Amino acid sequence: MKSTVIRPDALTVSGTNLEHARSHNRRAVLETVRLNRQLTRADLARLTALTPQTVSNITAELLDAGMLLAGAPLRGGARGQPAVPLSINPDGAYSIGVQLDHQTMIAVVSDLAGRVRARTERAVHRPDPQTALPLIVQMHDELRRASGLDWTRLLGMGFVMPGPFGVEGMTSVGPTTLPGWEAVDGAWLSRRLGLPVLLQKDATAAAIGERLYGMASELRNFIYLFIGTGLGAGLFLDGRLYTGGRGNAGEVGHMIVQPGGRPCECGNRGCLERYVSLRALYETLGVADGELATPAHLSGLPIAQNGERWLDSAVGPLRQAVNILESLLDIEAVVIGGLLPPDWLNALVERLHPLPVSIRHHDGERLRLGSAGRDVVALGAAALPIFDEFNPQYEVLLKNGRG
Ligand SMILES: [Zn+2]
Missing domain, CATH: 3.30.420.40 (ATPase, nucleotide binding domain)
Structure with a gap:
């Protein structure tokens, strides 16, 4: 399957393609208003680093199209002009x-x-x-x-x-x-x-959902580890989504964390997702091929015996992965979420402490639970x-x- 999302390495990112620049700027304006809920044109120019004229043109277009709403003018604007607060029109x-x-x-x-x-x-x-x-x-x-x-x-x-x-x-x-x-x-x-x-x-x-609607809205640099059937990650670096050269950045599931470890279908041994994934959990529980192997079934299970065994086997590889990702990317937090039911996710994250010392070791919450819920x-x-x-x-x- 081919990813069709426009990638940052596309050669069209330049001032010569005016239509591209226009839509890129429009997106920046929309996203900035959305993240901040309400902004004046002056705020927008400052936050997006666009010229006041460009902001004025784009907001006029978005107001016309019904995507932005203009609020009551604020008193005391600079140079006697009342500033108009702009917000997203949900029904735009x-x-x-x-x-x-x-x-x-x-x-x-x-x-x-x-x-x-x-x-x-x-x-x-x-x-x-x-x-x-x-x-x-x-x-x-x-x-x-x-x-x-x-x-x-x-x-x-x-x-x-x-x-x-x-x-x-x-x-x-x-x-x-x-x-x-x-x-x-x-x-x-x-x-x-x-x-x-x-x-x-x-x-x-998931990383986009967490950045726009979840707990990561104030994070400019984070990685979202998504525990699904396998394991993947989404990256926000400098406030921008990073998808890599061919759209596959964040395939951390196949990062080798246990040399000579469990064999993986990719041909290597000791890949992270052979320890940290629903599939690895199902295997430990002995339900890998049965109909019982669903997240819904897991949420009704007490984390005893085999569940503990899985947590024990997942913690070491995951700690190592967190250390690698922090050292490589200097991110503010590793957000952990995905399809694992909340009680299992909590148990896993609790066991990851204490984390290995890294460049982030003086900072507060290095690990965070994904917050935006099931539909993130x-x-x-x-x-x-x-x-x-x-x-x-x-x-x-x-x-x-x-x-
Ligand atoms: Zn692999």
């Missing part, structure tokens, strides 16, 4: 987020402020694209009916699933990736669903079309501004 646009994992497909429709306006869920069993597609269509129709929203303001769909994407010799094998998705990309899904679709890895979408990945997925620089539907909304 909508977006669908779909999270596909081995056993569950969750779909939400979120508004521009990131509120879930309708939600639906299906049980699945490692579906291939042909099986998943009719389900996605069903869920889309259900969201449209249940939300009653103006669907002409739908920007598109963000679709997320476990990575890695398109790594030769690594992707098509192994029980932690999903079968049959190798050749699928956003264009294929867009054609079949009739709306713009962006693909992303679940760990990356689907919400992160829904954010993808909203922040896509080339969203065609977005351009349509801007041109047909409600004025």
Whole structure:
């Protein structure tokens, strides 16, 4: 599977492509307003480092299109001009987020402020694209009916699933990736669903969700470790999502933490996800191939005996991974979350202390629990079309501004 999210190494990031720069700046303005809830144009110019004229043009466009709301002017503005506070108009646009994992497909429709306006869920069993597609269509129709929203303001769909994407010799094998998705990309899904679709890895979408709606909104540098069937990570560096050269940054599941350790389908031994993942947990519990192997089943289980055994085997490799990531990236925090039920996640994070000394050892909370709840990945997925620089539907909304 190919990731279609625009990557930072694209050669088009330059002042010569005016349309690109414009949409990039527009995204920066929207994201900054969203993170700060309410800002004046002067605040925006300061925070985005854009010129007042550019901010003025972009906010005028976004106000016309109904994506921003202007509040009552504040008194005492500089040079006698009252400053107008701008905020996101929740009903300015909508977006669908779909999270596909081995056993569950969750779909939400979120508004521009990131509120879930309708939600639906299906049980699945490692579906291939042909099986998943009719389900996605069903869920889309259900969201449209249940939300009653103006669907002409739908920007598109963000679709997320476990990575890695398109790594030769690594992707098509192994029980932690999903079968049959190798050749699928956003264009294929867009054609079949009739709306713009962006693909992303679940760990990356979780990091986006946590940054926009969760506890990471004040963190500029963090890594989100996503414990799913396998293990992945999403990175925010200097306040920006980092996806790497081919969109596979954060594939920490295949980082070797135990040389000569447990064999992994990737061909190496001692990979992190052979110790820290739902699959590793299921194996320890002896339910790896049974129907009992679901996060829902885990949440009803006391963490005794075999659960303790798994925690013991996961703690050493995970501590080492935290040390490596902190040393390499100088991040403020490692956020740990994913599909593991909260009591299991808590037990795991508690056991990680004391952490090995690292460059961050004087700082406060080096480890944090993911906070944005069960739908954080689907919400992160829904954010993808909203922040896509080339969203065609977005351009349509801007041109047909409600004025
Ligand atoms: Zn591996």
